Amino acid sequence: RKEVEQDPGPFNVPEGATVAFNCTYSNSASQSFFWYRQDCRKEPKLLMSVYSSGNEDGRFTAQLNRASQYISLLIRDSKLSDSATYLCVVKDTGNQFYFGTGTSLTVIP
Amino acid sequence: DAGITQSPRHKVTETGTPVTLRCHQTENHRYMYWYRQDPGHGLRLIHYSYGVKDTDKGEVSDGYSVSRSKTEDFLLTLESATSSQTSVYFCAISEIKGRREKLFFGSGTQLSVL
Numbered sequence: 001r002k003e004v005e006q007d008p009g010p011f012n013v014p015e016g017a018t019v020a021f022n023c024t025y026s027n028s029a030s031q032s033f034f035w036y037r038q039d040c041r042k043e044p045k046l047l048m049s050v051y052s053s054g055n056e057d058g059r060f061t062a063q064l065n066r067a068s069q070y071i072s073l074l075i076r077d078s079k080l081s082d083s084a085t086y087l088c089v090v091k092d093t094g095n096q097f098y099f100g101t102g103t104s105l106t107v108i109p
Numbered sequence: 110d111a112g113i114t115q116s117p118r119h120k121v122t123e124t125g126t127p128v129t130l131r132c133h134q135t136e137n138h139r140y141m142y143w144y145r146q147d148p149g150h151g152l153r154l155i156h157y158s159y160g161v162k163d164t165d166k167g168e169v170s171d172g173y174s175v176s177r178s179k180t181e182d183f184l185l186t187l188e189s190a191t192s193s194q195t196s197v198y199f200c201a202i203s204e205i206k207g208r209r210e211k212l213f214f215g216s217g218t219q220l221s222v223l
Contacts, residue, residue, distance in 0.1 A: 004151075032210060043199055043214035044152070087151070089212070095140060095159060095203075096167070097212055101151040 003027060006088050006100035014108050017078050021103045023071045023088030032091035033064055035073045037084045038102065044087055047073075078107045112136045115200050115215035123223055128187040130218050132200030134180075140203035141183040142212070143167075143175060145196040152199065158183055190222040 006023045013019045025033075033050035048055065050062040050071050061074040071088055088100035112135035122128050132141060140159055144152040144167075154167030156175040164175050172194060174186045187194055200215040 034211070043217050044212075046211055046213070049209065049211065091210065095157060095165075096154060097142075099144075099152040101149060 002100075003092075003098035004088055004090050004100040006103050008101055008103060010104040010106060012106045012108055013078055015078055015080060017107075018074065018076045019078060019105065020075075021073045021086055021088075021105075023073075023100050025069050025071070025088075025090045025098070027090070027092055027098075028066075028069060029093050030069075030090045031093055033062075033071050034089040034091075035060075035062055035071075036087040036089055036099075038087055039084050047086070075105075078105075080107050080109060083107045113200060113202055113213060113215040115198075115218050117218060118216065119219045121221045121223065122190050124191060125189050128190050128220065128222075130185045130198055130200075130220070132183045132185070132215055134183075134202050136202070136204075137180055138202040138204060139180075140205075141177065142201040142203070143173075143183065143185045144199045144201060145169065145194075146199060146217075147196050155185065155198075187220075190220075192222050194220065195222045196220060 004025050035047040036044040037047045038044040050064045054063045059076045063072045083106050085102040085104050087102045090098045114133045116131045142157040143155040146152045153169045158164045158177040176184045198218045201212045
């Protein structure tokens with residue numbers, strides 16, 4: 001069983017749409033949670049950390065459900081520039097980070 | 110920009126040759142990581158380091174070795190490259206502020222083993 005699982009998509013949405021991604025993790029003792037964004041042929045870049053109470057950064061909202069072991073990312077008012085692959089990342093109690101395979105998003109004009 | 114430089118950016122080599130990839134950081138971070146990224150697998154940890162001369166294996170360490178003789182440099186070596194090691198390699202550092210820890214990545218190295 002993979003440590004982190006994501007729906008690979010692809011998600012194709014029109015500009016202005018709201019889109020949500022989910023991610024599940026297997027280790028209930030996991031400590032830290034993140035969403036990263038990766039553009040084609042580029043390195044992953046931190047989009048936002050995910051806190052237990054949920055957090056928002058502009059059009060992006062992240063939620064954590066520890067009981068069900070899933071993390072979500074909501075993007076409101078999608079822009080063309082949001083087109084990318086979104087990676088769910090979980091850190092365990094040691095020193096290792098585990099990555100989902102990523103969810104591909106294309107925002108269509 | 111977390112001050113991470115990877116070199117080379119691209120490398121084409123032949124099966125059986127040794128290859129060394131370099132990761133250099135300028136901000137004195139203790140933890141450094143090497144990942145490979147392949148379609149359908151996401152990023153997988155090869156090796157990581159938690160200090161000078163302190164390293165440990167990750168999920169896919171077979172065929173790879175690492176060295177960290179200075180805080181700023183973390184080297185990944187393929188002793189005898191194979192075609193299955195064709196991949197994109199990313200170095201990362203862990204930035205720790207209080208109880209928060211985040212990963213930042215270098216720009217990656219595209220390695221092709223023919």
